[in-house]
Amino acid sequence: MSEYFLGVDIGAAASKAVIIDGQNIIMGAAVIPSGTNYATTAAAVKAEALKQAGLQLSDITSSAATGIGGRNAGADSYHGVIICDARGVNLTFPGVRTLIDIGGQGSQVITMDENGRVINFNVSEICATGSARLLQVVARILQISIDEIGPLSLRATKPSSFSTSCTVFLETEVITRISQGDSPEDILAGIHRSIADKISGMSRGVALEKDFAVIGGGALDIGLVQAIDEKLGIKTLVPKNPRLMAALGAAVIANAH
Amino acid sequence: MENEASKLFFAGIDIGSTMSKAVVVDAQEAMRGYVVGPTGAEHRRRANKVMEDVLLKAGVTLDQVAYIISTGYGRVNVPFADKQVTELTCHAKGVASLFPEVRTAIDIGGQDAKVLKIKNGRLTDFLTNDKCAAGTGRFLEVAAETLGLGLNEMGRISLQSDTPIKINSLCTIFAQQEIISRLSEGQPLTDILAGVYIAVTTRVVKLARQLKVEPPVVFTGGVAKNSGMVKAMEIVLGIPVLIPEEPLITGALGAAILARDEAFKLVQDGHYMMQKKQLSEAYIEFTEKGR
Numbered sequence: 154m155s156e157y158f159l160g161v162d163i164g165a166a167a168s169k170a171v172i173i174d175g176q177n178i179i180m181g182a183a184v185i186p187s188g189t190n191y192a193t194t195a196a197a198v199k200a201e202a203l204k205q206a207g208l209q210l211s212d213i214t215s216s217a218a219t220g221i222g223g224r225n226a227g228a229d230s231y232h233g234v235i236i237c238d239a240r241g242v243n244l245t246f247p248g249v250r251t252l253i254d255i256g257g258q259g260s261q262v263i264t265m266d267e268n269g270r271v272i273n274f275n276v277s278e279i280c281a282t283g284s285a286r287l288l289q290v291v292a293r294i295l296q297i298s299i300d301e302i303g304p305l306s307l308r309a310t311k312p313s314s315f316s317t318s319c320t321v322f323l324e325t326e327v328i329t330r331i332s333q334g335d336s337p338e339d340i341l342a343g344i345h346r347s348i349a350d351k352i353s354g355m356s357r358g359v360a361l362e363k364d365f366a367v368i369g370g371g372a373l374d375i376g377l378v379q380a381i382d383e384k385l386g387i388k389t390l391v392p393k394n395p396r397l398m399a400a401l402g403a404a405v406i407a408n409a410h
Numbered sequence: 411m412e413n414e415a416s417k418l419f420f421a422g423i424d425i426g427s428t429m430s431k432a433v434v435v436d437a438q439e440a441m442r443g444y445v446v447g448p449t450g451a452e453h454r455r456r457a458n459k460v461m462e463d464v465l466l467k468a469g470v471t472l473d474q475v476a477y478i479i480s481t482g483y484g485r486v487n488v489p490f491a492d493k494q495v496t497e498l499t500c501h502a503k504g505v506a507s508l509f510p511e512v513r514t515a516i517d518i519g520g521q522d523a524k525v526l527k528i529k530n531g532r533l534t535d536f537l538t539n540d541k542c543a544a545g546t547g548r549f550l551e552v553a554a555e556t557l558g559l560g561l562n563e564m565g566r567i568s569l570q571s572d573t574p575i576k577i578n579s580l581c582t583i584f585a586q587q588e589i590i591s592r593l594s595e596g597q598p599l600t601d602i603l604a605g606v607y608i609a610v611t612t613r614v615v616k617l618a619r620q621l622k623v624e625p626p627v628v629f630t631g632g633v634a635k636n637s638g639m640v641k642a643m644e645i646v647l648g649i650p651v652l653i654p655e656e657p658l659i660t661g662a663l664g665a666a667i668l669a670r671d672e673a674f675k676l677v678q679d680g681h682y683m684m685q686k687k688q689l690s691e692a693y694i695e696f697t698e699k700g701r
Contacts, residue, residue: 189594258584280542281583290583321543321552321582322521 156214159202160404161195162237162397163187163222166257166285166370168194169400170202172213177244177405181206182397191222199226217407219399221258232406234399235263235274241402242366243269245392250362253352253381253389254398255371259284262356269402275355281320283351285371290320291344294327295337299374306341306376313343318351345380353384363387368395418476420673421464422500422665423457423491425449425484428520428547429632430456431662432464434475439507439667443468444659449484457488477673479665483521495668497661502526502533504664505628508654513624516643516651517660518614518633520547525618537617543582545613547633553606556586557599565638567603574604574642585609607642615646625649630657 156175162168164187171182183201188194195218203210218228219237234254242252243265254261259278265271277283281290292299313335315326323344330340348371365387367378372395382389392398419442424431426449433444445463449456457480465472480488481500488494505515506528515526522540526533539545543552554564568574575597579585585606592602610633615623627647633639634657643651654660 189591279580279584281581286583317541319542319582321548 156408157206157208157212158404158407159199159213159216159228160237160400160402160407161199161216161218161220161223161226161228162234162400162403163191163195163198163218163220163226164256164399165221165259167396168198168220168222169397170198171397171400171404172202172206172208173401173404173408175408177408179401180208182394182400184394184396187222191225192227194222195226215407215410217403217410219403228403229407230410232403235261235271235276237399237402237406238368239263239265239271239402240269240405241398241400242368242392244401244405245398246364246366246390248364249366249390250364251359252366252368253356254369255285255348255352255367255377256369257285257289260352260355260369260371262352262359264359264362273359275357275359277351277355280351282318282323282347283355285369285374287320287323287344287348288371288374288377290324291327291341294324294331295340297337302341303373303375303377305338306345306374307379309336309338309342311339312346313339315343315347318347323347341376342380345374345377346384348377349380349384352381356385361385361387365389367391368398370396372396417474418673419468419470419474420666420669421461421475421478422662422667422669423460423478423480423485423488424482424497424500424659424662424665425457425480425487426482426519426661427484427522429658430460430482430484431659432460433659433662433666434464434468434470435663435666435670437670439670441663441666442470444656444662446656446658454487454489457484457490461490477669477676479669479672481661481665492669493672495665498524498526498533498536498538500661500664500668501630502528502664503531503667504660504662505630505654506531507663507667508660509626509628509652511626512628512652514618514621514627516614516618516627516629517631518545518547518610518629518639519631520551522546523614523617523631525614525621527621527624535621537621539614539617544580544585545610545617547631549582549585549610550606550633550636550639552582552586553589553603556589557603561636564603564606565636567600568607568638569641571598571600571604573601574608575601577605577609580613603638604642607636607638608646611639611642611646615643623647623649626652628652628654630654630660632658
């Protein structure tokens with residue numbers, strides 16, 4: 154009989170679940186918004202992933218959880234998000250040595266070896282500007298959806314420059330720029346540069362080695378990925394579903410245990 | 411020359427990011443009038459209005475004002491000022507004139523915070539934060555908005571708590587979320603608000619401790635008007651703080667006193683009448699154009 158393993162990542166903005174088989178092949182996955190009750194959210198995202206995989210909870214041999222609310226996910230074990238990120242990316246892109254995770258409430262720069270073991274990392278969870286949260290704030294002001302940001306920003310002709318790096322002050326400055334006639338495209342491209350600057354600051358002190366990958370919700374924004382590439386002078390890879398990496402890594406860890 | 415100078419007045423205008431202030435002093439450094447009003451988007455119009463209002467308050471006509479110094483974030487937008495001086499210098503001067511013994515001045519404004527070390531009335535060292543909204547008045551505005559409360563109301567409610575909850579988020583944006591979660595967990599509003607003030611204060615005091623906090627400490631800026639904030643400041647510092655009667659105007663007051671010093675220097679050098687005439691012309695010209 155086949156074995157199946159479940160990884161759950163309860164993040165600040167979104168919760169994810171991935172089911173793999175004994176050969177680490179993905180059988181099913183799900184992403185839902187994180188509510189205020191992590192236990193309920195965990196149950197819901199697990200149920201959705203099981204449905205996608207056509208499995209029952211009783212088919213799962215072992216499970217592991219990660220993320221800010223992962224301790225409430227009712228899994229067999231809990232692991233830090235950095236370790237899970239690295240494992241998930243290692244399975245997806247074995248050549249990657251440096252990964253940048255841009256989440257809803259923080260980001261991390263992680264370096265790892267060929268086995269997906271973490272060598273070094275820097276975490277930013279104290280400032281919204283380093284996270285995808287800034288994108289939500291700006292999308293709200295510009296009255297566009299998060300998905301529109303990336304494509305729009307690529308049409309920028311003269312990216313706006315901002316005098317502050319604080320999300321709260323940027324909010325005001327974006328409104329000023331709008332009143333001065335900056336286009337939404339240019340504003341978004343300018344915001345991407347602000348986030349890329351913050352990420353670049355975080356990657357100081359970490360020896361960046363290729364290949365590079367960007368994951369997390371921020372990686373869905375092609376304009377942001379490009380801004381990071383430009384700022385760091387690198388070419389990054391983006392997995393097909395960049396938000397699933399930590400959940401996938403957790404599932405891989407559940408399998409290995 | 412003494413006699414002539416004693417009939418004259420001097421003004422300081424502080425155009426801050428949120429509030430504009432103006433002060434008129436006489437030749438003896440005594441304050442004759444002050445005004446405080448929101449800055450808004452049009453600095454120049456605001457500077458004009460604040461000047462008009464403060465003259466009215468002081469019962470002084472423009473040609474009696476010998477010298478004007480502008481300061482603050484919008485100081486370049488005061489076309490009729492004779493001179494611009496940085497807010498740090500003006501604050502130090504203003505605070506020291508009210509509290510000659512002051513050693514540490516903490517000023518929290520709408521978008522920044524400053525810590526000044528002062529000795530014998532002179533600025534000896536300083537640190538500022540204008541990079542991050544946490545640790546500025548903006549943090550309190552965001553909290554008030556999130557909770558649908560007025561700033562004064564928020565201060566009053568917070569005073570009912572002696573058990574502030576800890577706000578873990580340093581970032582204003584994340585703290586906003588944290589406040590909502592604490593409320594939904596059923597934590598009392600009083601404790602949350604007391605926690606909000608402790609959070610802002612802790613950020614600023616961390617800055618102050620880099621310069622060593624020596625008493626007496628004077629607390630100024632718009633935020634110092636908030637009762638919740640004053641309580642939090644004394645808890646976090648562990649010592650009482652002195653607060654001017656009108657904590658918003660120390661910068662403008664310092665500017666006015668510096669204007670007096672500057673004018674006296676000009677009088678001594680024999681330049682005084684020319685200055686006064688130029689000043690009046692510049693002001694009238696602007697008033698006509700500005701309308």
